[in-house]
Structures are given as C-alpha cells and as structure tokens.
Amino acid sequence: MAGSVTLRKGRTAANQGPRATLEAAWVRWTLIGVAIAFLGLFLFMPLAVVFSAALSKGVGTYLAGFREPDAIAAIKLTLLTAAIAVPLNLIFGVAAAWAIAKFDFAGKSLLVTLIDLPFSVSPVVSGLIYVLIFGLQGLLGPWLREHDIKIIFAVPGIILATIFVTFPFVARELIPLIQAQGNEEEEAALTLGAGGWQTFFRVTLPNVKWGLLYGVIICNARAMGEFGAVSVVSGHIRGLTNTMPLHIEILYNEYQYVPAFAVASLLALLALVTLVVKSVVEWKSQERIEEPQENWGMEPA
Amino acid sequence: MSIEAIGITKRFGRFTALDDVSLEIPSGELVALLGPSGSGKTTLLRIIAGLEFADPGTVRFDGRDISDHSVRERQVGFVFQHYALFRHMTVFENIAFGLRVRPRKFRPSEAKIRAKVQELLKLIQLETLAQRFPSQLSGGQRQRVALARALAVEPSVLLLDEPFGALDAKVRQELRRWLRQLHDEIHITSVFVTHDQEEALELANRVVVMDHGRIEQVGTPDEVYNYPATPFVYNFLGNVNLFHGRVDDGKTYIHERETGHLVYVRPHLLDIDRHPNGGDHFRARIKHINSAGPLVKVEAITEWGALVHVELSQDRFRNLALLKDEAVFVIPRDVKVFEVPTRAKTA
Numbered sequence: 335m336a337g338s339v340t341l342r343k344g345r346t347a348a349n350q351g352p353r354a355t356l357e358a359a360w361v362r363w364t365l366i367g368v369a370i371a372f373l374g375l376f377l378f379m380p381l382a383v384v385f386s387a388a389l390s391k392g393v394g395t396y397l398a399g400f401r402e403p404d405a406i407a408a409i410k411l412t413l414l415t416a417a418i419a420v421p422l423n424l425i426f427g428v429a430a431a432w433a434i435a436k437f438d439f440a441g442k443s444l445l446v447t448l449i450d451l452p453f454s455v456s457p458v459v460s461g462l463i464y465v466l467i468f469g470l471q472g473l474l475g476p477w478l479r480e481h482d483i484k485i486i487f488a489v490p491g492i493i494l495a496t497i498f499v500t501f502p503f504v505a506r507e508l509i510p511l512i513q514a515q516g517n518e519e520e521e522a523a524l525t526l527g528a529g530g531w532q533t534f535f536r537v538t539l540p541n542v543k544w545g546l547l548y549g550v551i552i553c554n555a556r557a558m559g560e561f562g563a564v565s566v567v568s569g570h571i572r573g574l575t576n577t578m579p580l581h582i583e584i585l586y587n588e589y590q591y592v593p594a595f596a597v598a599s600l601l602a603l604l605a606l607v608t609l610v611v612k613s614v615v616e617w618k619s620q621e622r623i624e625e626p627q628e629n630w631g632m633e634p635a
Numbered sequence: 636m637s638i639e640a641i642g643i644t645k646r647f648g649r650f651t652a653l654d655d656v657s658l659e660i661p662s663g664e665l666v667a668l669l670g671p672s673g674s675g676k677t678t679l680l681r682i683i684a685g686l687e688f689a690d691p692g693t694v695r696f697d698g699r700d701i702s703d704h705s706v707r708e709r710q711v712g713f714v715f716q717h718y719a720l721f722r723h724m725t726v727f728e729n730i731a732f733g734l735r736v737r738p739r740k741f742r743p744s745e746a747k748i749r750a751k752v753q754e755l756l757k758l759i760q761l762e763t764l765a766q767r768f769p770s771q772l773s774g775g776q777r778q779r780v781a782l783a784r785a786l787a788v789e790p791s792v793l794l795l796d797e798p799f800g801a802l803d804a805k806v807r808q809e810l811r812r813w814l815r816q817l818h819d820e821i822h823i824t825s826v827f828v829t830h831d832q833e834e835a836l837e838l839a840n841r842v843v844v845m846d847h848g849r850i851e852q853v854g855t856p857d858e859v860y861n862y863p864a865t866p867f868v869y870n871f872l873g874n875v876n877l878f879h880g881r882v883d884d885g886k887t888y889i890h891e892r893e894t895g896h897l898v899y900v901r902p903h904l905l906d907i908d909r910h911p912n913g914g915d916h917f918r919a920r921i922k923h924i925n926s927a928g929p930l931v932k933v934e935a936i937t938e939w940g941a942l943v944h945v946e947l948s949q950d951r952f953r954n955l956a957l958l959k960d961e962a963v964f965v966i967p968r969d970v971k972v973f974e975v976p977t978r979a980k981t982a
Contacts, residue, residue, distance in 0.1 A: 518719035521686055524706045525713040526733035526788055536736070540723040 384602050388595035399596030407573040408581035408597070411489065415564075415577060416557040419496040423553050427504025428546070432538070434505075435512035436520075449505050452498055460498050461566025464491055487569030492577060495563040500556045507549030511542050548615050555608040559601055636697050636791040636824050637662040638683060643692030645678050645848075652678040653689070654848040660841075662697075663822045665815075667835035670845035671871070676828045677796055679845070683826065684794050685709045696791065712785030712823075714795040718777045720769035726780050727765040730755050733788035755783040758817070775806040782814075786821075795827035799834065811838055832872045836860060844868045866973045869899050876900045876943050880972060887972055889917060899971045902946040906966040907933065907955065916964045919943055921957055933957065935965065 357365075389396050399405060430449060434442060452460060466472050468485040478485060485491045519541065523533040539546070561579040568575040570584065578597055585594035638660040645653040653675045660666050668676040681687040683694055685706035693702050701709055720729050730752045734743055743751065756762045759779035769777055778798065785793060798814070799807040815838055818825055829835050835842045836856040844851045844859055844867070852864040863869035870877075878889045880898035889898055908916075919935035922942075926932075931952040933945040943965060947955070957963070 518715050518717060519721055521706075522713070522715060522719040522721070522784075523732070523736070525684060525686070525711060526736065526784065527707055527710065528732070528736040529707065532736045536732075537721055540721075 381602060384595055384598050387591060388599040390595075391592050395592050396596050396599075399593035400600075402593065404572050404576065405581060405593065405597055408576045408578050409600070411492070411576065412558050412578040414489070415493050415496050416554055418493050419500055419557045420550060420554050422497055423501045423504050423557075424546075424550055426501055427506075427508060427549060427553075428539075430505040431508035431512050432534075434509050436517065446509075449502050451502075452500070453502050457499055457560065457562030458566055461495050461563035464495055464498075464563075464567050468494075486567055487571065487575060489575065491567035492564050492575060495567045496557050496560050499560050499563045500553045503553035503556060504546065504549035507545050507552070508542055511545040512538070515541055544615055544618055548612060551608055551611050551615065555605060558604055637695075638792060638824060638826070639693075639695040639698070640679065640683060641693040641695070643679065643682060643689045643694075645675070645682060645687065645689055645692075651848050653682070653692075656692075656845075656848070656850055658843060658850060658853070660824060660826060662824055664840045665818045665825045665838065666827075667839035667842045668826060668828045668845060669830070669832060669835040669842055669871070670851075671830060673847075674845040675848040676830075676843075676845050680794050680796055680826060680828050683792075684711050684713050686713070710788065710790055712788065712790030712793040714778075714781045714785050714793070714798055716797040716800055718769070718781040720777055720780055720784070722769050725766050725768060726756070726761065726772070727752055729769070729780055730784045730787050732784060751787060755787055758786075759783045773806075774802045775810055778802065778810060779813075782817075786823075790823070793823050793825040795825065797828055797830070799831075800829075807834075814838065836872070844871060846871070863971065866897055866899065869971055869973075874902050874944060874946075876902065876905070878941070882972055887915075887970055895975055897973050897975055899973065900967050900969070902932070902944040903930065904967065904969045905943070905945040906951075906968060907935075907945055907947060907957065907963050908966055909955070909963060911964050912966065914966060916966045919963060919965045921959055921961050921963060924957065924959060926952060935963070937965070 356362075388399075400409070430445065433439070434446060465486055468474055468478060468491065470479065470486070472486075483490075485494065519537050520533050523537045528536065558577075559579060560577075561583075564577055565580060565583075568577070568580055570576060570580060572584070576584065578601055582594050582597050582601070585591075585597070638658075640656060640658045643653050643656045644651070656675070656679060658679070668679060670676045678687060682689050682692070685694075685701075685704060685708075689702070693700055695701065696709070706713075721732065724732070731748050734748045734751060737743075752765075753762070756765055759782065761776060761779060761783075764772065764776065769780070772780065782795075782798075799810055802810065811834060827838070836859075839856060841853060842856055842859045843853050846867050852859050852868045854862070854864075859868055860872050863872065869875060876899070878898040878900070879892060879894050880890055880896045881888045881894045882896055887896075887898060918938040921933060921935045923934040924931065926949070929949070930946040931949060933947060933952075935943050935945060937943050945965060
C-alpha cells in the first residue's frame with residue numbers, strides 16, 4: 335500500500351533530568367539506606383549464618399550431613415511431595431483461573447474466596463483439619479482403618495497438607511493475567527475452526543506461559559519449605575515421614591547444629607535458585623509486553 | 636452464501652440488545668450494519684457468526700437453519716474490532732492457524748499450507764513481514780493480517796466488527812478502498828459493523844440502519860441517505876437542522892413551538908442570501924463562520940433564537956462576502972417532514 339507514515343513514540347520522561355515527583359537527595363539516600371540496613375539485618379545476615387554454620391566444621395562434615403540415611407529419606411520425601419503437589423496444583427490452578435476469568439457462574443466469588451483460604455488460615459490449622467478428617471478419631475477414621483488406609487502420620491497426609499497449603503499460588507497468578515487478556519483471541523480461534531482443547535493449548539496457554547511458570551516456581555518453593563501443616567500430619571517418624579524442614583527441626587533440637595544447617599543450606603539454596611529463576615521469568619515476561627512498536631504506519635510500498 | 640436472520644431477540648440481563656430483528660442478505664453482497672453504540676449491531680453480527688446465540692430467533696445460511704450450529708461448524712470468517720491476532724505467533728503462523736487446526740483428514744499438506752499463506756500474504760501486500768510478530772506491526776497491517784487469517788479457511792461469509800474503528804483517518808481511507816476492491820474480486824457475502832455513516836455509505840451495497848435493538852431502514856446508500864424512512868435515519872446519516880413545524884395544504888411552515896411535526900433540513904440544503912427572493916425563508920444572524928474545508932460552515936441564530944447550521948460552497952460564500960453578526964435570510968431548498976414520533980427522539 336502506498337504512503338509511508340512513520341511515527342516515533344516520544345521517549346519517556348524518566349531520563350530527562352529532575353522531575354516534579356523526585357524527592358531531595360538526602361531523603362532518597364536515607365530511605366535507600368534504611369531499606370538496605372533492614373534487608374541486611376533480617377535477610378542477608380541470616381542467610382550468611384546458615385551457610386557459615388553449615389560449613390563451620392569443614393566441607394567434609396558438611397557433606398556428611400547429607401549422607402545420613404534419615405537425611406536422604408527426608409530429601410526424597412520432600413522431592414516426592416513437591417513432584418505430586420505441584421503438578422496437581424498446576425492443573426487445579428489453570429482450571430480454576432480459566433473458569434473464573436472466562437465465565438460467569440453462580441458461586442464464583444465464593445470460589446475465589448475459597449482459593450484464598452489457605453493464605454488466610456494458619457498452616458497449623460490446615461494440618462489439624464486433616465487430622466480431624468482422616469485421623470483415627472476423625473470423621474473418616476473408622477472407615478479408613480477398616481480398609482487399612484493410612485493417611486495421617488503417613489506420606490499421603492503430608493502430600494494432602496502440602497497440596498492444601500500451596501493451591502492458591504498458580505490460580506492467584508493466572509486469574510488477573512487471563513482476565514486482562516480477554517476472550518477475543520479464543521473467539522478468533524473458534525471462528526477459525528479450532529476445538530476447545532486446540533484453542534486452550536495453542537492460544538490460551540502460550541499467552542500465559544510466563545505467568546504460569548512464575549506460579550509454578552513459587553508453588554514449588556512453598557511445597558518444599560512447608561513446615562506447619564506438614565508438621566501436624568507427619569508424626570515425625572524418622573526415615574519415613576520427615577520432610578526436609580521437619581528433619582532440620584529434629585536435628586536442631588538434638589543439638590546437631592552442623593547437619594541441621596547443612597540441610598537448611600540446601601533449602602536456602604533452593605530459595606536462591608527460585609529467586610533467580612523468578613527474576614529471569616519476570617524479566618522475560620516484561621520483555622514480551624514491552625516489545626517495541628516503533629513503526630505505526632504502513633510499510634513503504 | 637445468503638444470510639437470513641429471522642425474529643432475533645437477544646437480552647443481556649434486563650437490557651434488550653436486539654428486539655425481534657429480521658434481516659435478509661442476498662449472496663455476494665457487502666452490507667453495513669450502521670448505528671450508534673448500543674444499537675445492537677455488533678450483537679447481531681455475533682449472532683450471525685455463532686459467537687452469541689439468539690434468545691428466540693433463527694439464522695439461516697442459504698436457506699439452511701444453522702441456529703444451533705456452533706461457531707466452529709458455521710465456517711464464517713470473523714474479523715475482530717481489535718484484530719485479536721495471536722500475539723505469540725508470527726504473521727505467517729497467524730494466517731496458517733485455521734488450516735493447521737483442521738482434523739488430520741481435512742488438513743492440507745505443509746506445502747499446500749505454505750502456498751496458501753504466501754498467496755494471502757501477497758493479497759494483503761505483506762509478503763516481507765511474514766516472520767514478524769503482531770506487536771511489531773502497525774494498526775493497518777494488523778487489520779490486513781486479521782483479514783487474511785479469516786480468509787485462509789475459505790469461509791462462506793465474511794463478518795467484520797468495526798473493521799476500521801481503531802485506525803487513523805488516512806489508513807482507514809486506504810483500507811476501505813482496498814476492502815471494496817477485494818470484495819469486487821472474490822464476491823464473498825460480507826457484513827461489517829460500523830458507527831461511521833460515511834464508511835457505511837461509501838463501502839456497502841446495502842446499509843442496515845439500526846437503533847435501540849431495531850432495524851430502522853434497509854436500503855442502498857442512496858436510498859437511506861436521500862429517502863430516509865424515519866427521523867432517526869435522517870438524523871444519523873449526516874448533519875441536520877431540526878425545527879418544529881406544521882403542514883398545511885402541502886406547504887410546510889416552521890414554528891417556534893412544538894406543533895406535531897418535525898422539519899429536518901440538511902445544512903447543505905440551506906442557502907443564505909441578503910434578500911428574501913420571494914420564496915420560503917426565515918431571518919437569522921450569523922454567529923460563526925468556518926471556511927476551512929471544501930464547504931464553508933456557517934452557524935447562525937434564527938429570529939426565534941435557535942441555532943441553525945448552513946453549508947455553502949466556497950464560491951457562493953465568496954460571492955456573498957458574509958460577515959460575522961450580519962443579518963441575513965436563510966432559504967431552505969429542500970426539507971423533510973416527519974410526524975413527531977411517540978418515542979421522543981431529539982436532535
């Protein structure tokens with residue numbers, strides 16, 4: 335098509351000298367200083383302490399902490415719990431976010447509230463709920479005993495409690511994202527002859543993949559680090575029902591500081607990796623939103 | 636393929652978007668659904684597409700009742716107002732989408748898909764941009780990609796929702812001409828929604844004027860513009876002066892107060908002169924003159940204090956050499972009289 339109209343968007347005002355909203359230098363530096371001091375005291379120092387305590391008796395002792403059978407069992411159980419809880423919450427989160435963002439139905443606001451429930455309830459209470467339902471004296475206790483199914487003080491209980499505590503993460507991340515994207519692309523896919531699943535996998539999912547990954551990372555971090563709810567339902571049976579956080583607590587209570595901090599450093603490392611991946615994901619998704627749109631007109635003929 | 640909509644009613648909660656609307660679109664036509672926002676035009680388009688379903692009402696393609704068919708089964712090409720391009724796919728993949736999602740039995744080979752997409756890229760003159768993402772395209776380019784994507788599946792009808800709404804004036808003009816040409820070439824039955832009367836009159840074979848969920852008039856652009864069926868149509872298609880009036884022995888009188896008739900006059904059908912010339916006329920005082928553009932727009936205050944808009948040719952304006960605050964005679968060349976409708980509609 336003829337005609338070439340090239341408009342360039344003006345640069346943002348951010349890098350054009352002082353702005354009306356900018357505070358005086360001393361205010362800025364005081365605020366930044368306070369923030370850094372706070373972070374240092376409550377975040378970096380504990381992190382450094384974890385690693386220095388873990389390594390205080392040398393690398394050999396540090397590594398020995400992981401070779402202990404109970405430690406290996408705890409790590410395995412943690413990985414197993416996350417491997418089951420995270421995919422289930424991924425499916426649940428996507429389904430719930432899809433339903434809430436795309437459709438209007440009776441009880442929608444109730445569902446949103448229920449999704450937030452694990453955030454607002456203390457993890458210990460969450461654990462107790464499971465004991466009251468599945469425990470020997472619980473609602474389903476007699477039936478479970480008859481059929482020889484063990485949930486409380488066993489692996490299934492730990493997995494259930496973890497799923498409960500971590501289920502808002504993926505859904506919470508996706509709901510605003512899917513809502514913001516509207517229905518038009520899906521409708522377009524349908525008019526082009528795509529089926530429901532094709533529309534979901536080819537259009538909806540690729541559009542939210544970064545948000546989804548973010549939700550999964552956070553969900554995974556919480557699933558591996560969960561203490562309260564798991565502590566109530568686990569029964570602390572060494573080598574059987576101890577996850578990493580529970581194992582750390584036991585070691586610490588027995589004054590085995592080096593092995594305790596060694597396992598703790600593993601969790602701390604996981605947190606650091608999570609933070610790095612999270613930053614990369616955030617940066618990636620930001621990049622996609624802010625792709626340059628310089629040429630607004632028609633291309634030269 | 637011909638389209639028939641019969642007795643379509645659609646409610647959203649307590650709001651009636653369409654009120655028993657019937658419409659027939661012969662095969663191969665290019666039809667505009669024209670109306671203000673909230674007139675139900677987009678809802679009607681979406682019901683034809685199968686993106687919404689009528690409460691009661693029937694939709695027929697070529698006489699076949701397809702009211703219960705899903706959007707997928709109807710095989711319509713739909714172009715969305717904001718294009719709705721798949722933002723994570725290149726231009727090429729956007730256009731190929733409709734072919735790729737077909738069941739394996741009906742899916743063309745990769746080579747055939749490529750050939751088809753290339754052909755469409757050529758049609759929309761974007762061959763060089765096949766590997767770009769939608770965010771790297773201008774509005775006009777996105778619109779053309781959306782159109783190519785809709786045409787890729789060889790739809791039986793093409794439906795466009797405010798296709799040029801989000802574009803600037805110049806690009807809009809170009810695309811309008813291009814779409815007209817495209818329709819002349821492929822003769823696909825096309826329906827587009829617009830609130831822009833100029834766009835509807837310029838582009839369509841037939842214009843469907845809608846208001847408040849009802850069809851006010853269906854006709855060629857000439858018919859709806861020159862022979863409007865209702866005050867609303869007259870009012871909506873172009874600027875208009877509205878007076879109260881009375882009809883006596885086939886002669887129209889303009890009054891100050893409500894009299895049971897409404898007199899509509901388009902600004903370009905009013906003339907200004909310094910002498911009454913013996914014909915119909917009323918007095919006015921010139922308030923404002925805007926001489927930029929093909930016509931000179933004059934605002935004047937009538938002798939009974941109402942505002943009247945007059946459009947004069949540049950020649951006429953220069954001959955008269957009108958001045959602000961000058962007292963003149965306004966001479967109507969043609970007026971349109973309607974009885975005051977029961978549903979109050981003011982200009």
